[in-house]
Amino acid sequence: MSGSSAALQPPADAGKPIRHPDAPAPGELLGAHYEHCFGCGPGQPHGLHLEVRAGEGVSLTAEFTVRPVHQGAPGLAHGGVLAAALDETLGSLNWLLRTIAVTGRLETDFVRPVPVGATLFFSAEVTAVAGRKIYCTATGRVGGPDGPVAVRADALFIEVKVDHFIDHGRREEIQAAMNDPDQIRRTRAFEVNP
Numbered sequence: 618m619s620g621s622s623a624a625l626q627p628p629a630d631a632g633k634p635i636r637h638p639d640a641p642a643p644g645e646l647l648g649a650h651y652e653h654c655f656g657c658g659p660g661q662p663h664g665l666h667l668e669v670r671a672g673e674g675v676s677l678t679a680e681f682t683v684r685p686v687h688q689g690a691p692g693l694a695h696g697g698v699l700a701a702a703l704d705e706t707l708g709s710l711n712w713l714l715r716t717i718a719v720t721g722r723l724e725t726d727f728v729r730p731v732p733v734g735a736t737l738f739f740s741a742e743v744t745a746v747a748g749r750k751i752y753c754t755a756t757g758r759v760g761g762p763d764g765p766v767a768v769r770a771d772a773l774f775i776e777v778k779v780d781h782f783i784d785h786g787r788r789e790e791i792q793a794a795m796n797d798p799d800q801i802r803r804t805r806a807f808e809v810n811p
């Protein structure tokens with residue numbers, strides 16, 4: 618099974634994504650957007666520690682190595698963890714648009730089982746933008762960037778203001794983030810008009 622639902626088909630008036638002029642150069646490693654992010658944060662011991670590199674246009678590549686803490690069935694990655702890796706990969710595309718956005722919808726195909734110890738090589742791109750709606754797609758391969766497809770996803774991200782996090786996040790983490798100049802710098806890298 619593959620093919621995304623009607624909710625993930627861009628409307629007729631959608632435009633092509635535009636790479637922000639200050640986006641990281643192709644090949645550049647993108648840092649974590651938040652130290653304690655489950656997907657990319659170095660301060661999250663059981664996190665995915667996804668490593669993401671900017672690509673050409675509004676595309677990127679990412680790598681994630683499955684560890685024993687990510688198991689579902691014995692010796693195999695948990696599907697929810699793989700979906701999280703896809704979500705994080707797709708969310709990282711917003712660095713290249715310099716837009717803050719959250720996942721509205723994520724549709725995932727699990728094509729083959731992924732063993733513990735395997736590295737997933739993701740490639741992702743934004744396919745269309747319509748107002749606040751950002752349409753994107755990602756593929757994860759095993760064994761190498763040209764290996765067989767193990768997972769893929771299509772998603773819709775919705776642009777939000779930084780207030781989305783300030784209004785909804787638990788007070789203590791928001792306060793700590795606001796007191797951290799490095800976090801403020803990272804958040805600004807996402808925003809065209811901070």
Ligand SMILES: CCCCCCCC/C=C\CCCCCCCC(=O)SCCNC(=O)CCNC(=O)[C@H](O)C(C)(C)COP(=O)(O)OP(=O)(O)OC[C@H]1O[C@@H](n2cnc3c(N)ncnc32)[C@H](O)[C@@H]1OP(=O)(O)O
Binds near residue numbers: 717804
């Ligand atoms: C200094 C302070 C520190 C701050 C530090 C921050 C740094 C952060 C930097 C970067 C963070 C990135 C983090 C990446 C992590 C990986 C990505 C994730 O996992 S994100 C978490 C999972 N996602 C959510 O928790 C969203 C929960 N949902 C919501 O909050 C709302 O539903 C939201 C914002 C998505 C939409 O709500 P509305 O009220 O703003 O907008 P409406 O009007 O409902 O939707 C706008 C358009 O989008 C469509 N839409 C919305 N949801 C849809 C859906 N599920 N399916 C299809 N269409 C949908 C609607 O039909 C509408 O379309 P029409 O403009 O009318 O054409």
